[in-house]
Amino acid sequence: AQSVAQPEDQVNVAEGNPLTVKCTYSVSGNPYLFWYVQYPNRGLQFLLKYITGDNLVKGSYGFEAEFNKSQTSFHLKKPSALVSDSALYFCAVSPYGGATNKLIFGTGTLLAVQP
Amino acid sequence: NAGVTQTPKFRVLKTGQSMTLLCAQDMNHEYMYWYRQDPGMGLRLIHYSVGEGTTAKGEVPDGYNVSRLKKQNFLLGLESAAPSQTSVYFCASSYKRTGTSYEQYFGPGTRLTVT
Numbered sequence: 258a259q260s261v262a263q264p265e266d267q268v269n270v271a272e273g274n275p276l277t278v279k280c281t282y283s284v285s286g287n288p289y290l291f292w293y294v295q296y297p298n299r300g301l302q303f304l305l306k307y308i309t310g311d312n313l314v315k316g317s318y319g320f321e322a323e324f325n326k327s328q329t330s331f332h333l334k335k336p337s338a339l340v341s342d343s344a345l346y347f348c349a350v351s352p353y354g355g356a357t358n359k360l361i362f363g364t365g366t367l368l369a370v371q372p
Numbered sequence: 373n374a375g376v377t378q379t380p381k382f383r384v385l386k387t388g389q390s391m392t393l394l395c396a397q398d399m400n401h402e403y404m405y406w407y408r409q410d411p412g413m414g415l416r417l418i419h420y421s422v423g424e425g426t427t428a429k430g431e432v433p434d435g436y437n438v439s440r441l442k443k444q445n446f447l448l449g450l451e452s453a454a455p456s457q458t459s460v461y462f463c464a465s466s467y468k469r470t471g472t473s474y475e476q477y478f479g480p481g482t483r484l485t486v487t
Contacts, residue, residue, distance in 0.1 A: 266412075271438060291472055300376070300462055300478035301415075308474065347414060358403055358466045358474050359430070362414040 259352045261271045261285045263363035271371050278349030278366045283357040289351040290331040291360065292322055296344045304346075308332060318342070338370045373398050376479035378463050384485045385453045393482050395463030402468040404446040405430075405476065406438060408459040415462065421446055422468075453486045454487040461482070 270276045282288055289308050293301040305316025312324045322333045331348060344365045345367050349360040379394045395404065403422050407415040417430030419438040427438045435457060438447045446465075450457060460483050465475040 291475060293478075298481075301464075302479045303475045303477070306475055358476065359405070359417060359420060360415075360476060362416075364412055364414040 259350070259361060261348050261350050261361050261363040263346075263348055263366045265366050266364075267367040267369060269369045269371065272340055273337050276335050276338045276342070276368065276370070278346050278348075280331045280333065280363060280366060282329050282331065282348075282350045284350055284352035284361075286352060290322075290324060291333075291349040291350060291351070292316065292320070292333050293347045294344050295347065295365075301347065304333070338368075340370050340372050343368055343370045373427075375399065376463055376477050378461075378479040378482050380482060381480070382483050385450075386485065386487055387454060387469055389453050390449070390451050391453065392450075393461055393463075393484075395446045395448070395465075395479060396444055397446075397463075397465040397477070398444060399465060399477065400443070401465035401477070402443070403466045404440065404474075405464045405466075406436070406446065406448045407462045407464065408432065408457075409462060409481070410459050418448065418461075432475075455486045458484060458486045 260283050291306045292304040295301050307314045307324045315321045345365050347365050348363040376397045379387050405420040408419040409415050416432045421427045421440040422445045439447045460481050463479040466476040
């Protein structure tokens with residue numbers, strides 16, 4: 258079955274420290290991978306995506322993610338965390354090679370950045 | 373551009389009542405989606421549409437119906453609401469899969485409670 262796993266329900270980090278939010282996937286074929294962020298009582302906002310090319314992808318708000326095909330991972334990273342980065346982060350994969358852009362989401366990781 | 377809008381923002385229904393959630397987008401996107409978000413389960417796809425007049429089932433379609441009579445609108449209907457349908461509902465839209473524009477754009481959500 259095709260799936261996305263976010264192994265940590267919550268990640269705690271101090272402001273100014275680097276952060277990593279983990280994501281692994283299980284799909285057939287070449288995956289299209291995405292990270293979204295959700296602030297309280299808001300919809301999801303697109304952060305970044307990997308379609309093809311360079312394994313290190315840069316996105317909004319200073320976030321980046323590294324695609325690792327051998328480990329089937331797409332971890333989200335930021336060199337220096339801000340309190341305002343505190344939110345719920347979702348990893349998603351689009352495994353369908355056709356024309357629908359359907360996404361499979363992970364269960365989400367709550368990022369808490371302490372001042 | 374307003375992006376993706378959803379109506380209503382909140383609703384409380386009694387078991388057995390019906391309602392329709394409206395999603396509208398002004399980005400001329402071909403694809404539209406309805407998701408539900410439940411704690412610890414991420415987002416799950418209910419129904420989706422790849423164009424005006426076409427709809428298809430997603431991961432959790434039971435108890436819901438949809439219609440897409442106009443390209444910019446995607447309606448989600450609950451014919452006989454059940455407490456298990458208490459959730460936050462998100463609509464999303466995206467371009468057809470061309471180039472590298474695959475990401476979905478989300479509305480602000482509708483919080484539905486069924487008592």
